[in-house]
Amino acid sequence: DIQLTQSPNSLSASVGDRVTITCRASQDVSRYLNWYKQRPGAAPQLIVFYTSTLQNGVPPRFSGSASGTDFTLTIASLQPEDFATYFCQQSYSTPYTFGQGTTLEI
Amino acid sequence: VQLQESGPGLVRPSETLSVTCSVSGGSINGYYWSWIRQSPGKGLEWIGYIYSSGSTTYNPSLKSRASILIDISKNHFSLNVNSVTAADTAVYYCARVHYDVFSGGSYYIDYWGQGTLVTVS
Numbered sequence A: 001d002i003q004l005t006q007s008p009n010s011l012s013a014s015v016g017d018r019v020t021i022t023c024r025a026s027q028d029v030s031r032y033l034n035w036y037k038q039r040p041g042a043a044p045q046l047i048v049f050y051t052s053t054l055q056n057g058v059p060p061r062f063s064g065s066a067s068g069t070d071f072t073l074t075i076a077s078l079q080p081e082d083f084a085t086y087f088c089q090q091s092y093s094t095p096y097t098f099g100q101g102t103t104l105e106i
Numbered sequence B: 001v002q003l004q005e006s007g008p009g010l011v012r013p014s015e016t017l018s019v020t021c022s023v024s025g026g027s028i029n030g031y032y033w034s035w036i037r038q039s040p041g042k043g044l045e046w047i048g049y050i051y052s053s054g055s056t057t058y059n060p061s062l063k064s065r066a067s068i069l070i071d072i073s074k075n076h077f078s079l080n081v082n083s084v085t086a087a088d089t090a091v092y093y094c095a096r097v098h099y100d101v102f103s104g105g106s107y108y109i110d111y112w113g114q115g116t117l118v119t120v121s
Helices: none
Strands: A004-007 A010-012 A019-025 A033-038 A045-049 A062-067 A070-075 A085-090 A102-105 B002-006 B017-024 B032-039 B043-051 B056-058 B066-071 B076-081 B090-100 B106-112 B116-120
Touching: A004 A085, A019 A033, A019 A085, A019 A102, A033 A062, A033 B106, A045 A062, A045 B106, A070 A085, A085 B043, B002 B090, B002 B106, B017 B032, B017 B090, B017 B116, B032 B066, B032 B106, B043 B066, B043 B076, B056 B066, B076 B090
Parallel strands: A010 A102
Antiparallel strands: A004 A019, A019 A070, A033 A045, A033 A085, A062 A070, A085 A102, B002 B017, B017 B076, B032 B043, B032 B090, B043 B056, B066 B076, B090 B106, B090 B116
8 A cells, every 4th residue: 555644743833824744655656646624523625636736616825746756735825714634645546545634733 | 516424323343334425416427436434543544436337446454344335326325344343433434536537537535425423332
């Protein structure tokens, strides 16, 4: 199975900050890496797919990029609704796997 | 598209867990439909998916205990996990997996149900 390791596990930040979350894959996943956001008590929701494509309705302050097997999710200017847990997920091969999550705290 | 899980809430050890996902607002045809679970100890775990044709792929971690079925006429699909233990306690999500031919043939989960907690005890 492909392992995804996110860093950091948690991150404290303030409204207006720029933050970056990293997801490292244990092997090549090409660009088949997606990002999800999960608020407490809610289901995850897709924010970025295929490394850098924003899902419909996701604000442009979110962006995704990659360098080899390292993927990053960047939020340019944090808004109150962005404080949540973020997961990466690979769809390069089954079984699909998820990172352990990064919790973004105020 | 809306997905709604329904399940028993509580399952006894060694018995079979059964959860159903009702799909509304869109057709079940032409898509992959997946089950994912989330527990504090193991994070998010992909269980498997079924295409509307009935073909399935499972996570080997469940050691063949999982089976996913689809009923096109009722626009729903279901998950059975047999021989459950406390380790199967989790929130179970149903989800739609979108195949995007315009994005390199990528797969991603674009719709999720709200999740249903299943406790094995």
